[in-house]
Amino acid sequence: MLEIVNYRTNWPAEFQIVARSILKAIGTLAVRIDHIGSTAVPQLCAKDIIDVQVTVQSLEPAVIQNLQSAGFVHRPAITADHVPPEYDGSATDWAKLFFLQPPNLRRANVHIRLSGRPNERYPILFRDFLRANRPTAVAYGELKRRLATALAFDETYPDVKDPAVDLVYFAAEVWARQTQWHLPPSDFTIQCDY
Numbered sequence: 001m002l003e004i005v006n007y008r009t010n011w012p013a014e015f016q017i018v019a020r021s022i023l024k025a026i027g028t029l030a031v032r033i034d035h036i037g038s039t040a041v042p043q044l045c046a047k048d049i050i051d052v053q054v055t056v057q058s059l060e061p062a063v064i065q066n067l068q069s070a071g072f073v074h075r076p077a078i079t080a081d082h083v084p085p086e087y088d089g090s091a092t093d094w095a096k097l098f099f100l101q102p103p104n105l106r107r108a109n110v111h112i113r114l115s116g117r118p119n120e121r122y123p124i125l126f127r128d129f130l131r132a133n134r135p136t137a138v139a140y141g142e143l144k145r146r147l148a149t150a151l152a153f154d155e156t157y158p159d160v161k162d163p164a165v166d167l168v169y170f171a172a173e174v175w176a177r178q179t180q181w182h183l184p185p186s187d188f189t190i191q192c193d194y
Contacts, residue, residue: 071102129172
């Protein structure tokens with residue numbers, strides 16, 4: 001059964017540990033590393049899995065090889081993100097690589113996305129909107145709890161949740177225009193000490 005837990009104050013520190021492991025593995029191939037998903041929103045309930053977005057200039061084989069050499073588990077069947085309704089650009093705008101954590105790290109989903117693509121922007125805007133809009137975050141958390149208890153199969157959770165995430169994202173786009181939101185600095189500072 002899918003488990004949604006209350007916010008844990010150690011999630012940001014655990015993100016930092018995972019991010020350092022990723023940086024050590026891929027070095028200068030990483031343009032930025034961000035804490036995304038529900039564990040990145042204070043007080044929001046979540047699955048106890050840290051979501052990490054790594055922005056790169058190219059989804060080149062070296063990214064895969066370096067992460068695999070560091071023990072990260074590549075999931076080659078996952079090659080793209082969900083595309084929001086009415087998106088009129090190329091499906092390749094949503095391409096990505098996906099990895100799970102090495103055995104020695106806490107549970108994490110590692111999304112490798114291209115710099116400047118809509119799927120790089122989407123999760124950061126979504127996160128920032130929920131950080132700034134507590135009632136929406138609370139409602140989203142309640143939806144996640146109800147889905148987790150109502151769904152018969154954990155595998156269907158993302159498919160059922162995607163339309164609700166799109167609804168929040170469309171509201172976030174309006175908020176972004178109103179507030180002149182732009183991509184903020186990363187939650188993780190890349191230092192060349194690897």
